[in-house]
Amino acid sequence: MMGAAWLLRRLVASIAIIFAVVTFVFILIHAAPGKPCAGQPEDVDPAVCAQLNRQFGLDRSIPEQYWRYVVALAQGNLGYSFSLRRPVADAIAETIPFTLQLAGAALLLDFLLGLGLGIYQAGRVNRLPDVIIGNATLFIYSLPTFWLALLLLLVFGEKLGWFPVGGASDPVFCPVVDSLYCVRDRLWHLVLPAATLGLVGAAGTARFQRAAMLDVATQDYVRTARAKGVPERRVVWRHQLRNALLSFITRFGLAFPFLLTGAVLIETIFAWPGMGRLAFEAILTRDYSLVTATALVASTMVVGGNLLADMLLGLADPRLRVRAGADVEALTA
Amino acid sequence: MLSAMLRRFHLTSFIFLAVAALAPAGCERRGGCTGPNCGTLIDAAVTEPPTLLPPSTEDIVANDIGEQLFLKLADVGMSTNTVGDEDFQPLLAQKWEWDGPLTLVFHLDPRARWQDGPRVTAADVEFTFNAYTDSAVGSPFRPKLHRIASVTQRDSLTTVFRFKEKYPEMFYDAVYHMRILPAHLLRPVPRDQWKTAAFGRQPVGDGPYRFVRWQAAQSIELVADSTFFLGRPGIRRLIWRITPNLQVAVQQAIADEADVREQLVTPDNVARARAAPQLSVYPFRGSVYTLLLFNLRASDDTTKPHPIFSDRTLRRALSMAVDRASLVKSALGDLGKVPPGPMSELLGIWDPDIRQLPFDTALAARILNGQGWRDHDGDGIRDKDGQPLAFHILVPTSSVLRRQYARLLQEQFRALGVHVEIDELEPSVVNQRAATGKFDTIILSRQNDPSPSSGIAQSWTRAGFGGSNFGRYYSADFEQLVDRAVTATSRDQARALWRRAMETVNADAPGVFLYALENVGAVHKRIENVQFRPDSWAALLRTWRIPPDRMIDRDRVER
Numbered sequence: 029m030m031g032a033a034w035l036l037r038r039l040v041a042s043i044a045i046i047f048a049v050v051t052f053v054f055i056l057i058h059a060a061p062g063k064p065c066a067g068q069p070e071d072v073d074p075a076v077c078a079q080l081n082r083q084f085g086l087d088r089s090i091p092e093q094y095w096r097y098v099v100a101l102a103q104g105n106l107g108y109s110f111s112l113r114r115p116v117a118d119a120i121a122e123t124i125p126f127t128l129q130l131a132g133a134a135l136l137l138d139f140l141l142g143l144g145l146g147i148y149q150a151g152r153v154n155r156l157p158d159v160i161i162g163n164a165t166l167f168i169y170s171l172p173t174f175w176l177a178l179l180l181l182l183v184f185g186e187k188l189g190w191f192p193v194g195g196a197s198d199p200v201f202c203p204v205v206d207s208l209y210c211v212r213d214r215l216w217h218l219v220l221p222a223a224t225l226g227l228v229g230a231a232g233t234a235r236f237q238r239a240a241m242l243d244v245a246t247q248d249y250v251r252t253a254r255a256k257g258v259p260e261r262r263v264v265w266r267h268q269l270r271n272a273l274l275s276f277i278t279r280f281g282l283a284f285p286f287l288l289t290g291a292v293l294i295e296t297i298f299a300w301p302g303m304g305r306l307a308f309e310a311i312l313t314r315d316y317s318l319v320t321a322t323a324l325v326a327s328t329m330v331v332g333g334n335l336l337a338d339m340l341l342g343l344a345d346p347r348l349r350v351r352a353g354a355d356v357e358a359l360t361a
Numbered sequence: 362m363l364s365a366m367l368r369r370f371h372l373t374s375f376i377f378l379a380v381a382a383l384a385p386a387g388c389e390r391r392g393g394c395t396g397p398n399c400g401t402l403i404d405a406a407v408t409e410p411p412t413l414l415p416p417s418t419e420d421i422v423a424n425d426i427g428e429q430l431f432l433k434l435a436d437v438g439m440s441t442n443t444v445g446d447e448d449f450q451p452l453l454a455q456k457w458e459w460d461g462p463l464t465l466v467f468h469l470d471p472r473a474r475w476q477d478g479p480r481v482t483a484a485d486v487e488f489t490f491n492a493y494t495d496s497a498v499g500s501p502f503r504p505k506l507h508r509i510a511s512v513t514q515r516d517s518l519t520t521v522f523r524f525k526e527k528y529p530e531m532f533y534d535a536v537y538h539m540r541i542l543p544a545h546l547l548r549p550v551p552r553d554q555w556k557t558a559a560f561g562r563q564p565v566g567d568g569p570y571r572f573v574r575w576q577a578a579q580s581i582e583l584v585a586d587s588t589f590f591l592g593r594p595g596i597r598r599l600i601w602r603i604t605p606n607l608q609v610a611v612q613q614a615i616a617d618e619a620d621v622r623e624q625l626v627t628p629d630n631v632a633r634a635r636a637a638p639q640l641s642v643y644p645f646r647g648s649v650y651t652l653l654l655f656n657l658r659a660s661d662d663t664t665k666p667h668p669i670f671s672d673r674t675l676r677r678a679l680s681m682a683v684d685r686a687s688l689v690k691s692a693l694g695d696l697g698k699v700p701p702g703p704m705s706e707l708l709g710i711w712d713p714d715i716r717q718l719p720f721d722t723a724l725a726a727r728i729l730n731g732q733g734w735r736d737h738d739g740d741g742i743r744d745k746d747g748q749p750l751a752f753h754i755l756v757p758t759s760s761v762l763r764r765q766y767a768r769l770l771q772e773q774f775r776a777l778g779v780h781v782e783i784d785e786l787e788p789s790v791v792n793q794r795a796a797t798g799k800f801d802t803i804i805l806s807r808q809n810d811p812s813p814s815s816g817i818a819q820s821w822t823r824a825g826f827g828g829s830n831f832g833r834y835y836s837a838d839f840e841q842l843v844d845r846a847v848t849a850t851s852r853d854q855a856r857a858l859w860r861r862a863m864e865t866v867n868a869d870a871p872g873v874f875l876y877a878l879e880n881v882g883a884v885h886k887r888i889e890n891v892q893f894r895p896d897s898w899a900a901l902l903r904t905w906r907i908p909p910d911r912m913i914d915r916d917r918v919e920r
Contacts, residue, residue: 062789077796079499083556112577113411113557122577186612193612199580199600200401200915299604301578309605314789 038338042331046324053323054097057316058090064110064314084110086316097320106324107317111310116321119306124325126196127302130225130295131287133218137226138283142233143276147269149234150241161234169231173290177224177297184220191220194299221298225290229283236279240272247271274345281337284330394919398587400596400907401915402888404899405610405619409578409603412561415540416493416500422581422601425623425899429583429599430566431540434467434486437533441646441896442709443812444852446532452591453481453541453567457532465522465535466515472590475543477565483514488544497552502538505815509534528848529855530812537810541567569594569903578603585903595890595906598918611883614640620885623898626878627762628694634883641886646895647878648707650700651763651806653683653754653770654832654872656798663798663833669752670801670832676870677718678728682777684720688769689876692762700877702863703821705809707895710859717867725777736778743778751780752801757788763804766875770804795831803831804875811896813859814847821866834871887911 063077064086081087085096100107106116145165149158168176185193196217197203202210244250245268253263291304299305303322310318410423415431434454435446442448446457454467473481490512493500508531510523522535546565550558564572569591570583581601585594602619604610611630614622615637625631625642634640655670670676689697698706701715729735734743734750743750756767764785771781786794794800809816819825822840826833839862846858867874882898884891887907894900907916 062787062793064789079496080556083553108557111411113561119577181609181612186616189616193616193618194604194609195602195613195618196579199403199576199582199602200598200918203574203576203580203582296605297609299606299609301576305578305605312787312789 038335042335045331046327049327050101050320050324051094054094054316054320055090057311057314057319058093060314062314064316080110084108084317086110093316097317101324106321109310109315109318111313111315111318116317119318120303120321120325123301123303123306126300127288127291127295127304129214129218130221130291130300130302131284133222134225134229134287134290135283137222138229138233139276139280141226141230143237145230145234146237147241147264149238150245150268151264153238153242158238162238165231165234167231168227169235171228173224173228174293174297176228177221177294180220180224181297192217194297196299196301221294221300224298225287225294228290229286233276233279237272237276240275241268244268244272274341277337277340277344280340281334284333288326288329394597394917395909397906397909398585398593398597399909399912399916401598401600401918402596402621402902402905402907403600403602403619403915404621404623405613406601406603407605407607407610410581412556412558413564413572413575413581414555414558414561415542416489416498416502417556417558417561419501422603424897426581426583426601427540428568428897428899429570429902430564430568430572431542432473432481432566432568433536433540434469435532435536436900437537437811437894437896439892439894441707441811441894443533443537444529444709444855449532449536453486454536460521462527463510463524465524465531467520467522467535469518469520470590471518473567474588474590475545475565475567476571476586477543477546479543479545480517481541481567482517483520484517485541485544486520487512487514488548489539489542492542492547492552492555493539495552498555504819505534505538526848527850529850529852530814530847533812537812543567570599589903592903594903596888596902597916599902614883617885620888621882623880623882623893625881625883628696631696631881634881637883639886640883641891643882643884643891643893645880645882645893645898646706647880648705648810648896649806649808650703650705650874650877651766651804652700652703652872652874653766654803654805655679655870656800656802656832657835657871658798658833660799660801667801668748669750672732673869674728674732675734677868678725678732679774679777679779680718680870680873681721681725681728682779683770683773683873683875685873685875686720688766688773692765692769693876693878696879696881697876698879700874702867703807703817703872703874704813704863705807705877706879707809707811708813709811710813710856710863712860715860715867716864718870722777729777734778741775741778742780749780750778751782753782753784755784755786755791755794755800755803757791758785759788760804760806763806767804770873798831798833800831802872805831817862818843818847821871832871834866834869836865836869839865839869887913887916 085093097107106120108114109116109119112119145161149161152158181193184190196214197205197210198213202213205211205214250263250267253267288304291302292308294300295302295305296308303325307319307322310322406422408420408422410418410420410426412418413423413426413430415427432453435449435451435457437443438448438450440448453469453473455470457465457467460466467486469481469483471480475481490506490509492498494503494506508525508528510525513521515521524531543565547560550560562575566572569586569589571586573582573584575581580603583599585597587593602613604613607626610619611622611625611633613619615633617639622634625634631642634642655676656667657671659665659667685699689699701711701713701717704711729743733745736743738744754767754770756763758764767783771783774781791803795803795805807816807820820829821834822830822843823835842858842862842865846855846862849855849858882893889906889908890904892901892904
């Protein structure tokens with residue numbers, strides 16, 4: 029098992045990273061041009077803005093705002109949203125489940141499809157299927173995500189009507205998910221956004237996994253297994269894939285930032301009510317508390333994902349259990 | 362062989378189960394509501410309101426929902442005439458009378474009740490006026506009520522408005538800006554906390570619809586109040602489906618996932634909506650105009666005149682160089698008009714015959730030559746005393762149409778020998794720069810309410826300095842005309858004075874008035890009695906209806 033000291037070290041480092049991210053985002057969003065104020069840009073009444081600024085403490089100096097923010101954060105208070113006129117914690121608590129549903133579905137598609145294609149290609153290296161899939165994954169991987177999203181929305185939503193045009197549920201029949209029918213409705217709404225995120229991710233995973241499988245294929249233990257007459261299927265699944273999974277776990281850790289940044293765009297295009305869309309709208313309205321809080325939650329998820337990946341690596345590779353600590357970090361860096 | 366078949370079977374089964382699990386979600390529907398009082402209307406909204414408490418926000422969706430939840434004393438009619446009281450429709454007030462030149466008495470309808478039970482009384486009206494004019498509430502409507510001296514109650518159903526002066530729009534000011542609020546529910550809430558009050562997310566009103574739920578970033582749902590004293594609404598359920606952008610909202614209407622998209626905005630969207638078999642389109646007068654605003658003060662120091670735009674003659678020359686008619690035709694087709702001044706078509710003072718500067722590039726060139734602005738160094742750009750005739754146009758990235766206009770203007774000014782650079786920036790940055798005067802020119806869209814009085818005064822007089830008169834335009838003649846128009850004793854006199862005021866501002870050219878959008882809404886064909894009141898499309902929603910023989914699945918839902 030991983031040492032408790034190693035875990036403690038990683039936890040302390042993680043907290044420091046998260047705190048640094050929050051500080052950086054706080055300074056950056058305050059330094060950015062544009063100020064928070066309600067209403068349309070053209071019709072905004074400066075007197076109303078001034079009053080709102082006073083009410084939300086935005087008329088104080090940046091160091092004072094930062095100090096107040098840190099003190100409140102230490103007490104578990106994420107502040108009040110200027111644009112939503114409600115506690116930031118409430119807004120985030122409502123959106124996180126949607127982002128997790130989207131990211132989870134995309135991750136599933138990404139890894140199942142990517143892993144399957146990578147393994148399939150590695151078994152047919154340089155043959156026609158490998159070439160076709162290789163080019164197809166490269167094509168999908170190079171597509172801008174927003175373009176793919178708009179294309180899917182137009183074709184499968186508006187033109188064919190197979191899937192809903194945005195949203196997370198049918199507002200008439202399923203305003204809340206309280207039945208099996210509504211669970212299916214949620215899944216039906218999830219298809220296009222998850223496919224957009226997952227397909228691009230799967231294309232990357234397939235290429236990554238193919239390379240990892242080929243790398244392992246030249247190892248002595250694989251050659252030995254083949255020489256001993258072990259059936260090819262067993263060689264692939266037991267010896268090749270199992271060892272190639274180490275790099276797959278590393279990719280799992282790296283997938284979190286990709287999914288969360290992708291979610292900002294995808295949630296906005298598909299009107300998915302998740303944290304990415306919340307962050308995007310908070311940036312546009314310069315809702316300082318909300319921007320900083322979404323950065324806090326996102327960085328926690330990313331750091332947590334990486335920590336989880338490191339722990340999984342330790343579990344998957346017995347060598348790392350003994351040399352836990354710096355070696356694991358070196359491997360995953 | 363067998364294992365291969367099994368594998369294939371497993372794969373096929375998996376795909377079948379996945380499809381079976383998802384497909385019914387698209388076609389299975391529940392609901393058993395029948396008869397004339399069913400029906401669901403889904404509006405594809407493009408913003409989410411910050412609150413539903415009327416005095417705390419000017420958000421357009423909050424206003425649409427407010428129309429259903431909170432009544433005014435009376436409201437403008439389809440003519441949107443704001444002068445006098447003859448075109449107004451009674452709502453909470455059953456009747457009214459004038460008790461002298463400065464006193465207006467309203468008699469409340471005794472049948473009106475708050476949805477939690479109590480009767481709507483004159484105390485609610487008095488409480489509402491006090492709240493709207495309380496600086497602690499910080500209502501954006503407060504400046505529009507400054508001519509009302511007091512609101513008091515004579516008895517539980519009679520309320521008295523006293524004005525500071527006599528003017529044609531006294532009645533309009535008394536009824537249009539305020540939605541009457543429940544004093545018994547809001548009195549305990551400290552006024553400085555109204556912007557964040559819980560009531561704003563779970564309101565109780567007296568209108569034709571009751572609040573049901575607000576799913577953040579998803580939808581807001583209302584249900585008809587079957588006991589509403591002015592008659593049961595025609596459609597049982599209203600849902601505002603919130604999407605973050607216009608294109609998705611339009612797509613939802615086209616894909617039959619929404620019933621109404623009240624503003625299609627672009628010719629392309631109108632064409633797509635027309636092609637959708639289940640949609641009808643409804644044109645109505647627009648309330649927005651767009652202009653290229655010149656900053657008359659230096660962009661780095663508002664105490665100094667702008668080196669170019671402080672010169673009235675030069676502004677006039679630049680205005681004459683813009684072919685507004687052809688710009689409208691190429692960018693908007695039939696969806697736009699050239700405004701005859703700083704106004705939208707919603708205003709009753711709109712008149713294409715108001716005198717404007719002509720489009721005359723030859724005259725514009727002669728004026729610039731006469732002023733010494735010539736191309737001395739042969740680089741294609743006019744200059745004077747070593748200073749090139751060049752400026753920046755500020756435009757928000759959020760508006761495709763305005764960005765397109767910026768490029769077209771750049772080309773038209775280039776033909777005159779004027780160099781233009783375009784700064785496309787985020788709306789919040791544009792907002793900040795506009796408010797602080799850090800710009801040369803800016804392409805702005807302005808929304809009018811039905812009266813010219815408050816909006817024009819705020820945007821084009823000294824009262825708007827530090828406010829929405831971003832370009833700091835000032836003309837003593839114009840201000841005098843506006844003052845006289847606002848306090849004119851008759852409609853015709855006011856109209857004539859407004860016309861002269863508009864001609865004055867046109868001659869001074871504080872900006873180029875580019876286009877006024879014609880609104881076009883899309884509504885599902887199964888809905889009958891559709892009426893869009895130009896100043897507020899949702900004002901008459903309670904009279905829309907869906908005949909039982911045209912109902913679809915979502916109309917029959919019963920919860």
